[in-house]
Amino acid sequence: MGALEGAHLAAVACACDDDEEQSDCIPLLAGDAATAADAMEPAVRALLLGLGEDDRREGLRRTPKRVSKAFRDGTRGYRQKVKDIVRGALFPEVGVDKRTGSAGGTGGQVVVRDIELFSYCESCLLPFSIQCHVGYVPSGGRVVGLSKLSRVSDVFAKRLQNPQRLANEVCGALHASIQPAGVAVALQCWHIPLPENLECKTLQGWIRTSRSCRSGLFEGESSTLWSDFLALVKLRGIDMEAGTGDRCVSVPWCPLRSREVPLSNGLCKKSSTNGMVSAVASMLLSLGEDPLRKELLGTPQRYVQWLMKFRARNLLDVKLNGFTLGNASLHERPGGGTADHGHGSIRTELHLPFCAQCEHHLLPFYGVVHIGYLDKGSGEGIIDRSHFQALVRFYGCKLQVQERMTRQIAEAVHSVSRNGAMVVVEASHMCMISRGVEKIRSNTATVAVLGHFLTDPSAKARFLQNVLRTAGSAV
């Protein structure tokens, strides 16, 4: 495969209409964006089939189209040009005499802090989150429009990246296009962990790294401009030097890379995953990327490895995983949420973490499940937390929609408790965050109410109060 595609790529002429801009612009295999997205759809379909899904069922029917569109949009930086962005946004601005000091259009540092961005990890194709801080020192009596620092950063974020290369490319592009006395870029990046390592609280368990790059006057150990830059970033509560929680630079930050397993492991049907790996490689090609460039070697395998964690499971899997609520060990438990109520006591298991894969966009959604049910009176019928965790894992760890997952968990609990079940799922959806709408802080809650909880509003209210009381610092 590799040789053929490499030749294919080499044979394609650069589609750029401006020769100066070649370095900012990776050629497209198909000139027309819509065609390129269409070309991705069969690849996404192959992934769905490899996951054991029926690509004709309603929820998945348009998934190839949606995934292609989102992936194209999320990598639009390949088709953007830095000079187009900066052009016309350089403003003459009087500075001060250099002997007197530095300010205005000469030497007075300008720093835009807390630019929120998203990028795709080049090692595994999952989105990662970035807090970006960009500074520059104006030169030649001209300053650049502030929004351009954000726009130029986004051009490079909207490509397959790793944090250090992103910092380098943003720094280099700003230096070349603004021609200032120096550029400073500091990034804090967060990568979603393996599903099994997700914790309840936002970004807990996430892999964090801080990276930076500097040019011109910011360079050199004695640069006081660099320490000023770090101080200005610190004014926003961000200590780039502390590096708490950062991975050692020598350890790859992508969790799928750092625990690399032989690529055949963990993939159940080798022949089907071979097809999936080829499909992902063809998606990279249709972005204009070279699947053979060093950093992308193994990326299709890693993405397939991630996806296969969410493959369709059948009843056999359930049994092998030792989970059936019907046989759940029922026993008296001290502690645990409880409240006396007509039909027995309300029992709660709250903040059970999960990570699912959105079937509409093939992107993770993750959060917590809160479960309430009624025991059979006098403490009979209490279910162990580990069984709930297994239940959440079973219904969560697959291609899902949050509404369905909520109902399925509630029905499973209700089938054992009989008296009633109530489930609240709270989740952040990467498809809401990293795609077009980019509603970074949005969070979705879904509710299912069965049996006694339906007819008794006070039971429902009590359960929600319980959730609220334990929600911690968010309240």
Add this chain to the structure above:
Amino acid sequence: MGALEGAHLAAVACACDDDEEQSDCIPLLAGDAATAADAMEPAVRALLLGLGEDDRREGLRRTPKRVSKAFRDGTRGYRQKVKDIVRGALFPEVGVDKRTGSAGGTGGQVVVRDIELFSYCESCLLPFSIQCHVGYVPSGGRVVGLSKLSRVSDVFAKRLQNPQRLANEVCGALHASIQPAGVAVALQCWHIPLPENLECKTLQGWIRTSRSCRSGLFEGESSTLWSDFLALVKLRGIDMEAGTGDRCVSVPWCPLRSREVPLSNGLCKKSSTNGMVSAVASMLLSLGEDPLRKELLGTPQRYVQWLMKFRARNLLDVKLNGFTLGNASLHERPGGGTADHGHGSIRTELHLPFCAQCEHHLLPFYGVVHIGYLDKGSGEGIIDRSHFQALVRFYGCKLQVQERMTRQIAEAVHSVSRNGAMVVVEASHMCMISRGVEKIRSNTATVAVLGHFLTDPSAKARFLQNVLRTAGSAV
């Protein structure tokens, strides 16, 4: 003026290409978006002239183009159709038997919380910030893609609005397009105060209001679905019922409306502001809005009233305002930041609030100024804080760019202190927040370093440490 334009508007046929959609779509006066934006440019030019500015100077030359583009983009909701957004995003989803409970595609509540939006205040044309929470109860075994709740809300946010009408329109549009069992919308909105009421900390001094709207099963005092919705929103730390800091519903929330002054007051040259008011009215017309609709009466006057707070001032104004640093009262002061240093002591005045108007986009930027200078030794040459505040107001309260303002303040301080001056300005730019790039949390720092601060890095570092130490909870 009014009658002519009213007739003009009435004569325009609806440009919608889909008859069903007329309610979502206000007709455009010009069919082509670019033409409509072009039509706005002379109006913006008239505003610049009315402000006493030279519209040919470099920083303002392309301001009419930029303002028109930003205003068109910020009001794109007039040209969007809800049905286009929801179409194709309704997914069949099995629910539970209604007697058993409510979940999945039938009756299980779905709430997307913390959707961050921006809108334009219809009373004064300034942007306002919105935290939006949208819930609905699925019906007929189908759910809507989560991002559509955000996208539909944004259609109505991207129009001239007030908070209650925004809530009503989002609720009505979602009910009509999804046809669910009910819709709940809760908004928290923040409006920038008059420049003189801005305080240091983010959103302190801002005018806040909470509004909501509900339909179907959420209606009625006994609706437990509504109280569940409020509980789910409260899980994100937002208490819609507390309404702390909300304005009484009868008081208009727009600060330019609530302190309404006779429209001739505060506008120095009546003839020139008449022209400005007409210019703003023509901008409303080119959006397809009716400047005679009740809520827009007085809007052009209020926007001009806001702009005139930032009109170009000359030296006479400075003298009338009682401010010249040259004559600043110099006296010994106890307290106040100080640190011994070779050329006298470092004196600091930190966190001086300001509000300026970005000359590139005619939108506010606001924040704090930190000033450091060296006294003349033995406490001589200490300047009173009130003089710094007047200085900041003089250089801040006009059409500005942050880099220039920083330099101007530093030069003014240096001209008195002689030994050295250092200024850091930290600001949030509405042009970075409410326009295209929408980097909501971004914040820009600019630095000017003059005299002794340039040659002695330890003085510079000490000043920044001082700022950092007093930055409060942000650190």
